[in-house]
Amino acid sequence: MFSILFLCTGNSARSQLAEALFRKVAGDRFEVFSAGTYPQDVDPRVYQVLDLLSVSPQNLSSKTLQELPQQSFDFVITLCDQASRECAAYPESQALMHWDMVDPKPLDGVEPFLESARFLEQKIRLFLQLNSLDRLSPLESPTDLFKILSDGTRLRILMMIEDEKELCVSELVGALNESQPKISRHLAQMRDVGILEVRRQGQMMFYHLAHGLPDWCQLVLETVRIGNPAFINNEKIRLKALSVRASENEPELT
Template sequence: MKKKILFLCTGNSARSQLAEALMRHMAGDHYLVMSAGMKPEGVDPRVYQVLSEQGIHDDDLHSVSALELQDQHFDVVITLCDKASNECALFADSDALIHWDFKDPKPEAGLAPFRETFEGLRARIALFLMLNGEVQHDVIGPVELFKIMSDPLRLRILMLIEDEQALSVSDLTKVLDVSQPKVSRHLALLRDGGVLQDQREGLWIFYRLAENLPTWIRHTLATVRNGNPGMINEEKLKLSALTDRKKPGFSLKDSTLSA
């Protein structure tokens, strides 16, 4: 069954119409997409002009009152302005309520403000689809993940493995300057929590990010790593200096966000 998504705004004339057309175009058949407004005003003609520039032809756009839809269940409701965000109570049984605050392009002249809104929505929708376009496995949630990352040693372990893709217990012990039992305890916690998985190769045990790790967790780890590039400089230098380092012989599945 398709998931239902609703874009909600005040006039349902610009931002929510662009979002509806874009989501339909980008998500294909994965969602049933609708939009509505608290005070519908009719679709601004510039919406069609900007969509046409991008090769998106959606003739099924029309303004709808949110009150007409309040008895329907939506899996996701995304509000696009502060006024509409106050009306989430109309859809209290929705599985997810999200707020993206976009400036209304209508008061400004020309197509430029609509193009800017279009690009902003395209980026938000692309990220939403990337993080929600998969079956969510029963692994840790956000609270548990941030608890794990709040420990400095576990965070460094995660950043090293995110960076190197796979590391042995021996390598981690040497570059982190902590005892093998302590490293093993933290690795076991990360493995049992579903963040890491281990793989034996002869006498060596390597740890890597779990294959079924949701994209949002991979994205979070990559963001922390790239946003703090100097976090594990010392450990990376020690790792490169190891002369007896054992590297895994198994093929590492590409886990980059672009895959």
């Protein structure tokens, strides 16, 4: 089971909302904690908002770091700038993150707390979506992906495969209008770092995105493709022409 700590200065509003919401969204996959560098009483509006959202406030209390049952966590997320600075050397964690958000406490009414809860729920769902914690990533680090994307030919190959799901070497050679050795070299590089996988069919080698590719990586590729709809227009046209010629050369069935 993974552990996560939400850290704020007062542990009286943002981190309490985050603890309760994360526990609801993540279920039993995580041990969830919150703490404060200078704890204060939990703001009553926290309980009002949780009640409105049908989220359990069970076990919520304001506490110091030293009061926690453990001092090492898989993830530590700070929710205010002061806590982010103060925990620079604390605590022991595999991953330290900061989610910048407005403190609702100085504001009037319940609505600022509702806005904080909506913001946190959105961030929590994105965190869980993009961290595939039940499988190992084929990439050693995000640097591997961005090195691949920095080359125009490799980027076009990935965009074509993202669109078509699977392409063979000859299709990529024709669509990109590049030499076979160049295409094969780029495919080998992407296969070596775990971005692509290959399926053999007779003498043909078909390439597709790796099945274990993490969600954040797939989201990057999808965002690049959708955000640049005309990027591979010419390549798509040439690929279509290849398929038309292939079908014209097939023997007619009688």
